Amino acid sequence: MFSWALTFLVIGLIAAVFGFTGIAGTATNIAWILFVVGIILAIVFAVAGRRGPRI
Known part of the structure; x- marks a missing residue:
């Protein structure tokens, strides 16, 4: 998730530099x-991973 977020952030920054404000905002x-x-998923998996072994 974080790699995709970083990818879209870089795309948005590059689009903003070239003046494509609609693409940059999206x-x-x-x-x-x-x-x-x-x-949210990282928090959920961190909490779920702390449980003991199931019997």
């Missing part, structure tokens, strides 16, 4: 959503 929003989803 890519930045996608990067933000992927980053938040990645953080």
Whole structure:
């Protein structure tokens, strides 16, 4: 998730430099959503991984 978020962030920055504001805004929003989803999944997996062995 984080690699995709970073990819879309770089695409957004490059598009902003060249003046494509619509593409830059969309890519930045996608990067933000992927980053938040990645953080949520990391927290869920960290909490779920702390459980003891199932009997």
